[in-house]
Amino acid sequence: MCSYNQVNGKPTCADPDLLKGTIRGQWHLNGYIVSDCDSVGVMYDTQHFTVTPEESAAATIKAGLDLDCGPFLAIYTDLAIRRGLLTVTDVDMALANTVTVQMRLGMFDGEPSAQPYGHLGPRHVCTPDHKQLALEAARQGIVLLKNSGSLPLSTSRHRTVAVIGPNSDVTETMIGNYAGVACDYTSPLKGISRYVRTVHQAGCSNVACKANNLFGFAEVAARHADATVLIMGLDQSIEAEFKDRAGLLLPGYQQELVTRVAQASKGPTILVLMSGGPIDVSFAKYDRRVSAILWAGYPGQAGGTAIADVLFGTTNPGGKLPMTWYPQSYVAKVPMTNMGMRPSRGYPGRTYRFYKGPVVFPFGHGLSYTNFKQSLALAPTDLSVLINTNLFATKNYSTLSSKAIRVKHTNCDSLSLPLHIDVENIGNMDGTHTLLLFSEPPAAVKWSPNKQLISFHRVHVIAGSKQRVKINVHACKHLSVVDEFGIRRIPM
Numbered sequence: 001m002c003s004y005n006q007v008n009g010k011p012t013c014a015d016p017d018l019l020k021g022t023i024r025g026q027w028h029l030n031g032y033i034v035s036d037c038d039s040v041g042v043m044y045d046t047q048h049f050t051v052t053p054e055e056s057a058a059a060t061i062k063a064g065l066d067l068d069c070g071p072f073l074a075i076y077t078d079l080a081i082r083r084g085l086l087t088v089t090d091v092d093m094a095l096a097n098t099v100t101v102q103m104r105l106g107m108f109d110g111e112p113s114a115q116p117y118g119h120l121g122p123r124h125v126c127t128p129d130h131k132q133l134a135l136e137a138a139r140q141g142i143v144l145l146k147n148s149g150s151l152p153l154s155t156s157r158h159r160t161v162a163v164i165g166p167n168s169d170v171t172e173t174m175i176g177n178y179a180g181v182a183c184d185y186t187s188p189l190k191g192i193s194r195y196v197r198t199v200h201q202a203g204c205s206n207v208a209c210k211a212n213n214l215f216g217f218a219e220v221a222a223r224h225a226d227a228t229v230l231i232m233g234l235d236q237s238i239e240a241e242f243k244d245r246a247g248l249l250l251p252g253y254q255q256e257l258v259t260r261v262a263q264a265s266k267g268p269t270i271l272v273l274m275s276g277g278p279i280d281v282s283f284a285k286y287d288r289r290v291s292a293i294l295w296a297g298y299p300g301q302a303g304g305t306a307i308a309d310v311l312f313g314t315t316n317p318g319g320k321l322p323m324t325w326y327p328q329s330y331v332a333k334v335p336m337t338n339m340g341m342r343p344s345r346g347y348p349g350r351t352y353r354f355y356k357g358p359v360v361f362p363f364g365h366g367l368s369y370t371n372f373k374q375s376l377a378l379a380p381t382d383l384s385v386l387i388n389t390n391l392f393a394t395k396n397y398s399t400l401s402s403k404a405i406r407v408k409h410t411n412c413d414s415l416s417l418p419l420h421i422d423v424e425n426i427g428n429m430d431g432t433h434t435l436l437l438f439s440e441p442p443a444a445v446k447w448s449p450n451k452q453l454i455s456f457h458r459v460h461v462i463a464g465s466k467q468r469v470k471i472n473v474h475a476c477k478h479l480s481v482v483d484e485f486g487i488r489r490i491p492m
Helices: 016-026 039-045 053-063 071-080 090-105 126-141 188-193 213-224 254-264 303-311 328-333 397-403 475-479
Strands: 141-148 160-164 199-201 227-233 269-274 292-297 372-378 404-406 416-425 431-441 452-461 466-474 488-491
Touching: 016 053, 016 466, 039 071, 053 071, 053 090, 071 090, 126 254, 126 303, 160 188, 188 227, 188 303, 199 213, 199 303, 199 397, 213 254, 227 254, 254 269, 254 416, 269 303, 292 303, 372 404, 416 431, 416 452, 431 466, 452 466, 452 475, 466 475
Parallel strands: 160 199, 160 227, 227 269, 269 292
Antiparallel strands: 141 292, 372 416, 404 488, 416 466, 431 452
């Protein structure tokens, strides 16, 4: 799929080097290329890439686009042919690429219901196995950001729990956008209620939280409960397609609600966040009265059950953050129009690979109810890189320039580093640990990222036991860097 973006000033849906050269030529795609919905129209209407709409239609099909998600090509392709901008052969090629996939799928083999998967219908979606999969995915995705010892909660000590916040009893919020129809929902309130008695106060009418007139009821609930769970965050009214956030703080009066409830709470206060992106919750991170913080993302139809299972220790959290959580101050330094990754003067860069400034929580952060110890058990001490000897005959000295070897000038298939890593559970609870393996280039390499995630492995370890994980590191793929001239090299 080609999207709305441009690469080096050219829309991706009209870039033959990308669609024909890279995707079909280098990656050997044996299928069809489709546009992101209305991206061809955006290319003409918004980006003004061509003077006329038929020129945009011709540019995309000739570049290698086969199928348009939207009406643009259906309206303007015929005119492009009549104007001589496009040939019938060009259209036939796009049609052949699309129909070939349909034929492989059996769409031309007769009555659909008679085909191997033709009997499948809605009743096959909401099966017990599929519901369990939704629950397990939600459990594995929850990230424990902070825990001062209050989690997991105890059903004997915390018999009454105040459940507070605009996302405390939501359902559809949990599935985010671009999701199918859920089989059923378990809200956080419903999930927690399966463990203990609950007292519920929303505090805010929605995530915008534009008023604080309901905060008093929430404070009373927290004051009389054995523990308080605040379920805050965002939803699709705040972040979605065509909806960019201008800041990273909790919306409206949400922060005030968290602080006031934490001050009033008789027992531990746990903050649970729903969002698709990072939130600056530094205030809660450093507030001793907020004893734990969980990030649930948008956990799906079984999200409420998964959140409750983590809160009460039925599930030991093992999720890791898939992005850096930046402080609010970061927003002022990165214009929305600058998607550059590398830092420059007055610009801090983006992502853990380049950004070195302060963070709320780093990429890959995630705690557990147990403790893990990881150690390198076996690893090669060096790696021999063979260079194509014919290069010396041609005096191609650039192969070894800057103490680095061009990837294409060596045999990459033989350059593999087997690493054996021991993961030991030194705590009292079984748990799952995600091993993250990063590479850092030599200090002399200036153009490369600060570090790069090159592999990860999720392993379940019983309390008091050890598991050995083997990870193969391929030097050309994982240890190479691209220099300022676009040449991929292996640093020495």
